[in-house]
Structure formats: C-alpha cells, structure tokens
Amino acid sequence: DIVMTQTPLSSPVTLGQPASISCRSSQSLVHSDGNTYLSWLQQRPGQPPRLLIYKISNRFSGVPDRFSGSGAGTDFTLKISRVEAEDVGVYYCMQATQFPLTFGGGTKVEIK
C-alpha cells in the first residue's frame, strides 16, 4: 500500500498570511497513463470533506484561487496564499493512482 505522510500535523497561521502543507508518498504516484492522481481535500469542522485540488495542481469547481497545488513524483505541496477565517479545518492529501486508495493523516490549519 502507498503510505501518504503529511507535515506539519498542525499549522497555526495569522489571518492574511500564507500557509503551506507538505505531503510525501512512499512511492511514485505517476500512473501508467501518465497522470499523477494526487488530490487535496479540505474538511471544515463538522462538515464532510470537500475536494480542493486534483491531479496535483487543478482547482476543483468553486475553489478560490488562493489555493494552489504543486509537486511531482512523491513530493507535493498545498499552499494557501492568504489564509482566511473560513479556511480553518483539516486538510488531507489523497492518492488515487492505485488501490487501495490512501490518505495522509491530515494537517490542522488554525488561526493564531
């Protein structure tokens, strides 16, 4: 199984300041079809998860452009350019390159 490791576990951020979350996979997420199926999900308190970014860097419908994804192979990053109050929650990376699909342990973004 592919292990997804996220850092940090917690990220206290000042409103309006940037935040960055890292995700590392135990093996390459490049699929034989050439795509890299790495997604980022946001889970606000008391809410279901919501897709933010898919295939490393593509923002899903309705996701603000302050969210961006980057990376390749086994190392990936989610960046929030200017954190807003509504961004508080837990962020997960997820690989959908091969079964079983696996998630990172989550990074909690909170306001300082």
Added chain:
Amino acid sequence: QVQLVESGGGVVQPGGSLRLSCAASGFTFSSYGMHWVRQAPGKGLEWVAFIRYDGSNKYYADSVKGRFTISRDNSKNTLYLQMNSLRAEDTAVYYCANTGYSGPRGMDVWGKGTTVTVSS
C-alpha cells in the same frame, strides 16, 4: 448540481448487519465510478470500497474485505454498501463520493455522511 445523500446508518450490535444507501442526483450516475469512505470518531479518512460505473469491477480495503459488499442500481441512481459481521472498529461516519474530474478513481463530490455505531 451534483448531490449525494447517504442513509441507512444506525446503531447495531457486534456481528450484526446494516445496508447503507447513497442517492445520487445532478449527474449521469451510470457513467461514473463511486466510492465509500469512512471516518471513525476523531480520526482521519479511510477508503472502504469502489465500484466501477457499470458495476463490473469492485475493490475493497483489506479491513472490510469479505464482510462488506458494494453494489449499485443505475436505474435508481443509488449506491449501496452491505455491511455484515460488523465490529466495534467499523463505527464511523460513512461517506459516498463520485469520480469525475479528479480521475477514474478520484473523489469529486462527497455526501454529508451517515453514522454507523457498532455497540452492544
């Protein structure tokens, strides 16, 4: 817009059974694969099962293989999860999610979830 609504959760004794449903609307259900994902209280996300758009292939997490069965009825736009031999560690919120832009095995839209509690 895409909407997924889970139902069927509840309290069940260890060893018991439960069937979850996920009613889909707002997209062509029969064209997309579907997932079940769960989240134990205070824990992270765990993928449970996947079914292809036509039901031809199914995949399961090792933790549920042989006990859970994923299925779908494309005429009713509904996804199911039959859960047998339930254990305390199956206690979780169960979400369904559809594939789409995120790829053939991705998770675009999630339902609000249904809660399963396994307890005597």
